[in-house]
Amino acid sequence: MSSFSERIKRIENKVAAYPDFPKKGILFRDLCPVLKDHATFQELINLMVEYIQSTHASVTVDYIVGLDARGFIYGPLIAQRIGCGFVLVRKQGKLPGEVVSTTYSLEYGTDTMELQKDAIQPKQKVIIVDDLLATGGTMAAACQLLNKIQADILDCLVVIEMTDLKGREKVPKPVHSFIQYTD
Secondary structure, three states, X not given: OOOHHHHHHHXXXXXXXXXXXXXXXXXXXXXXXXXXXXXXXXXXXXXXXXXXXXXXXXXXXXXXXXEOOOHHHHHHHHHHHXXXXXXXXXXXXXXXXXXXXXXEEEOOEEEEEEEEOOOOXXXXXXXXXXXXXXXXXXXXHHHHHHHHOOOEEEEEEEEEEXXXXXXXXXXXXXXXXEEEEOO
């Protein structure tokens, strides 16, 4: 079996970089090539599942919470593998029924995310999953939203972290990233 660092390197080698997207000065890290390659995508999910199983072995995770929209790609696969449910956090107006919401700041304005009010009960244990942690606003807002319904947030799991943006500092819960970039 390959070492952890070799496995991460294989995944990282598939991540594409697009300079000046979506605007000048930004180097966009694209996970689509990872998703296109069955073996690499499977390896990424395996690593995420192994991390959860080793780090949270002493507790039962009730739900994986996926953030709109890329968290919806990884979250259900992880939930199925660890034997728990999957819950969506969506942009405003996308969920039926009664919702809980939080509004947060972006560099270009504000956004609102929502969760169905009855999706998670107080004290249920959750892990939040998304593709990328940049400035930390979305993940911090997800934590705020889950705190409103008194969920027990065990971890915030992301594939890529842009460490130079210091988004981790805004997130009030533990963050684990598999690939880190400084540009």
